Amino acid sequence: MSYVLGIDIGTYESKGVLVDRNGKLVAQSAVPHKLEIPHRGWAEHDAEATWWHDFKQLSKSLIHMARMNYGISADEIEAVGVSSIAPAVLPIDRDGTPLRKAILYGVDTRAEREIAALNEAIGEERVFEIGGQSLSSQAAGPKMKWIKHHEPEVYEKTYKFLCGSGYLVYKLTGQCVIDRYTAVNYAPLFDIHTLEWNDESVSHMTEADKLPALTWSTDIVGTVTRQAAEQTGLAPGTRVIAGTADAMSEAISIGAIHQGDLMMMYGSSTFFILTTDRIMKTKELWPNVHIVPGANTLTGGTATAGSLTRWFVDQCLGRDMGSGEASNWSVQQAYTYMSEQAGLSPPGSNGLITLPFFSGERTPVHDASAKGMMFGLSLNHTTADMYRSLLEGISFSIRHNLDVMQELGASVKRIVSVGGGVKNELWLQSVSDICQVRQAIPEITVGAAYGNAYICGMALGWHDNLEEIDEWVNIIRHIEPGVNDREVYERHYAIYHRLYERTKDLMKDL
Structure with a gap:
């Protein structure tokens, strides 16, 4: 062997x-x-x-x-x-x-x-x-x-x-x-x-x-x-x-390589790779090639995601608590605790809306001066509301990217999700509910390193093409979109857009 x-x-x-x-x-x-x-x-x-x-x-x-x-x-x-x-x-x-x-x-x-x-x-x-x-x-x-x-x-x-x-x-x-x-x-x-x-x-x-x-x-x-x-x-x-x-290696690792497949990577930021039949020129997203000649992609990415939840956990549970340093908390314990707490907050986070632009924003906004915001704070809000609002804010930014893809006529036939964030069930469900999409979760979610191994196999002649990665990938479950909370999410998504449009000049001044 x-x-x-x-x-x-x-x-x-x-x-x-x-x-x-x-x-x-x-x-x-x-x-x-x-x-x-x-x-x-x-x-x-x-x-x-x-x-x-x-x-x-x-x-x-x-x-x-x-x-x-x-x-x-x-x-x-x-x-x-x-x-x-x-x-x-x-x-x-x-x-x-x-x-x-x-x-x-x-x-x-x-x-x-x-x-x-x-x-x-x-x-x-x-x-x-x-x-x-x-x-x-x-x-x-x-x-x-x-x-x-x-x-x-x-x-x-x-x-x-x-x-x-x-x-x-x-x-x-x-x-x-x-x-x-x-x-x-x-x-x-x-x-x-x-x-x-x-x-x-x-x-x-x-x-x-x-x-x-x-x-x-x-x-x-x-x-x-x-x-x-x-x-x-x-x-x-x-x-x-x-x-x-x-x-790109992440996308390959989960078999998101067929035309119409969208890889959604839940990492320090979120990243999207949609396999397309042509280069789709757009100023809102990033058209790209693939790892082999003749294939094309449409890509996009937010500036924050896991880095934002990490920041919040660190600040709320103690300096570097999210990394497990100088504390009695492991990384998993810290995130599990905050996710459990956030689950106690209702969809819509008790009226709290987050703009997740804590490091500017990439697609489709392309605004390096964008700033993070928690809008609607009151003395009644808890850290559970705040953490859930962060997850929902990231989900709104994901939906914004998916909306732009649809407007461009880019067909998304299947979404396969990967990355450290797939361990966070509340986050996964939030994305499916807010975006009204079904997400496929593969059995092996090691990520890019696994994709690199497959690319090596292609280089060595073990595999004839990208499609043979299907023999390595096993989809074990799906996250289905819920319908009960659509009204509150639609209302908050509209406010999310208006918040940015009405404050982006102030963000630049700041």
């Missing part, structure tokens, strides 16, 4: 799995880490101390478990696949040393001025024509320009700008690459038509030779070096694929 290793780097946690060619989980492990917020509107990770540290720890742990439990050696692992939060911007020097901490995806909103400058220099319509999407905090290009403008000494030393999965691939193989699915979010650098870097727009941000080589996720781009083998426990020569963004 042959095996593949899949590892994913998330916002607050990294996960890894060892899988055989039939999709059986041989070993799995997870490592928590911190999200660094050095200034308001910034979000960073230390690439060496977080990304590479987690990879090394997970790799060694998985190989050890496989050896102890099944007698599997590192030599039997045929390939390694990685994914990470995306897009991230990490400048490295010629020795591969990170020159600063990685600037993360849309939760980092520092590049507002650079977005405005690029829209002015290139033209908003031209930006949209090149990349198929408008610039927002999700775009990586303006963050490169931010480094060039604010940290010129870093920029001058930069050999390559890498993404999260790209840095892990570099550490393993010495190759500097980026998969095309991730590269689309390097707007406005990537041309959605040619599927190559666009020389016209690149010139406004950086030099072309500072960009990594473009590839497809299933491509084998190198092998594990002897130095990397010593640090990870992998065998030298183990093949390494290009990898991709965490959300």
Whole structure:
């Protein structure tokens, strides 16, 4: 039997799995880490101390478990696949040393001025024509320009700008690459038509030779070096694929790859990937390619979700209570307690409505200045009402994205949900009730790491196409939409929209 290793780097946690060619989980492990917020509107990770540290720890742990439990050696692992939060911007020097901490995806909103400058220099319509999407905090290009403008000494030393999965691939193989699915979010650098870097727009941000080589996720781009083998426990020569963004690997892991399938990822933020038959240009969502040529997607994502519930649990149950540090509470105990309490609050949270824009907002609002709000607070409200209102506010933001998809004519035939949030039954039901959708829940919800393992199998020729993931996936239950509370949710959803429209100018002033 042959095996593949899949590892994913998330916002607050990294996960890894060892899988055989039939999709059986041989070993799995997870490592928590911190999200660094050095200034308001910034979000960073230390690439060496977080990304590479987690990879090394997970790799060694998985190989050890496989050896102890099944007698599997590192030599039997045929390939390694990685994914990470995306897009991230990490400048490295010629020795591969990170020159600063990685600037993360849309939760980092520092590049507002650079977005405005690029829209002015290139033209908003031209930006949209090149990349198929408008610039927002999700775009990586303006963050490169931010480094060039604010940290010129870093920029001058930069050999390559890498993404999260790209840095892990570099550490393993010495190759500097980026998969095309991730590269689309390097707007406005990537041309959605040619599927190559666009020389016209690149010139406004950086030099072309500072960009990594473009590839497809299933491509084998190198092998594990002897130095990397010593640090990870992998065998030298183990093949390494290009990898991709965490959300795409999540979608593959649950079989949400058929036309009309929508992956709904409940993570630190919520993310959506709808498999489409064509590139659907829209300024409200993010059109994208897939991990293989010829397939397309329509994607979107909120700025907060699990990060918001984590913040609330931390504040209400004590500093870092949600992480289980400096307390007698485990992570699971803390969230279980708050969910039980929230279940005591009725649908509609006793008249409390939350705008979940605690880190700006991504799709479809695209407003880095958006602020969080709890509207309707009174002396009668409890933390249970507040927590339920957070879940309902996130659900409203999800519905807003689904409404836009419907308006675009994008057909959603099936929703498959995954991520840490699927453990929260109240949240799942809230989304189904507010959005009036049915959600399929798969048996294995390990997430992106499992998807990485399947992508490895494709690279090795174990699978002929994406559709064969159906043999790995077993849907075990569905969350059905309720009808009893539709009136209160419809009323609150209307107020949710009006609250933002009436206060967005004040948010910017603040």
